[in-house]
Amino acid sequence: MNRLELRGLLDAVCAGTLTPEAAHGRLLQFLRHAPYEDLGFAKVDHHRSIRQGFPEVIFGIGKTPAQIASIAERIVNAGQNLLVTRSTEEAHTAVVAVLPDAVFNPVAGTISLRRSPPPVGKGTVAIAAAGTADLPVAEEAAVCLDMMGNTVDRLYDVGVAGLHRLLAVHDRLTAARVVIVVAGMEGALPSVIGGLVDTPVIAVPTSIGYGASFGGLTALLAMLNSCASGVSVVNIDNGFGAAAIASSINHLP
Numbered sequence: 100m101n102r103l104e105l106r107g108l109l110d111a112v113c114a115g116t117l118t119p120e121a122a123h124g125r126l127l128q129f130l131r132h133a134p135y136e137d138l139g140f141a142k143v144d145h146h147r148s149i150r151q152g153f154p155e156v157i158f159g160i161g162k163t164p165a166q167i168a169s170i171a172e173r174i175v176n177a178g179q180n181l182l183v184t185r186s187t188e189e190a191h192t193a194v195v196a197v198l199p200d201a202v203f204n205p206v207a208g209t210i211s212l213r214r215s216p217p218p219v220g221k222g223t224v225a226i227a228a229a230g231t232a233d234l235p236v237a238e239e240a241a242v243c244l245d246m247m248g249n250t251v252d253r254l255y256d257v258g259v260a261g262l263h264r265l266l267a268v269h270d271r272l273t274a275a276r277v278v279i280v281v282a283g284m285e286g287a288l289p290s291v292i293g294g295l296v297d298t299p300v301i302a303v304p305t306s307i308g309y310g311a312s313f314g315g316l317t318a319l320l321a322m323l324n325s326c327a328s329g330v331s332v333v334n335i336d337n338g339f340g341a342a343a344i345a346s347s348i349n350h351l352p
Contacts, residue, residue: 102152103218104178128178136173140166143173152218152350153247154179156339159186159208164193167210172197175212182246183210184239184339207238207338217248220349222276224249224342227265227292229258229282232307237281239338240303240345247346259287272296277345281338283307286318293327299348301341302332 108125111117136143144155157170167183167190175181175198183190184207191203191210201212224244228237234255244251252275257265265288272278273296281303282288289302302325304318311317315335322332333340 102149104215138169141170143170145177148179157183159183159190164190168193168197175214178214180214180217180246181212182243186210204238204242206235207242208235209239209242211242211246218350220249220346222349223252223274224277224279224345224349225252225254225272225275226279227254227257229288231256233281233283233305236303236305236336236338240279240342243339243342244346249346249349258282259291269295277348279303279341279345281305283315283318284312286321289322289330290325290327293325293330300330301344302330303338303341304335306336
């Protein structure tokens, strides 16, 4: 149960379309899992959607397929939407054995399953990716944003090596409420976009590049030192983190 569903439950009782007894039963079903479910190897946080607006997200790295499937099953059985990041086809096979409707995105490395519609964001979140090699991180952000209830506008392969490509989508950048910018190499794209828009820019450095890129460290430092105002930076390859921040901004009144 998320905030939207809880509000809908109370509104239904107030309007007389749902009896207090029926509402009581639904709340009890939810609260039986409160505040978490202990699986021994994991404590599944069933109240995170109430506190933060979105259910617990499973980080796939370091977990076995069986562990991911077990956590995923508990999340969905509690009536929550499912999102797994940094996952694999092997993990997806384990998840669909217990949740047949779970969807795997091989580019983003995500597993997702939507049980109920999330609260809808106020506007559009644009994702600008410098190059095709940055798409795994950009798509991770896109899938996460979609699951969190946001409209996503993908602007891919618009890096600074060909500024005409970026200028061609200028109107779409300025129409967005938040812009996520994904780039590796020298990490210049967020600074360029930051100088073109008056909305928050969330920069995501990627580990794409040759030796002196140091696995994304060069891009990270370049973005942290951006001279454009309104640019914030998340960790290297952290598409999920960028999506979470962008979604929070996009759901503000």
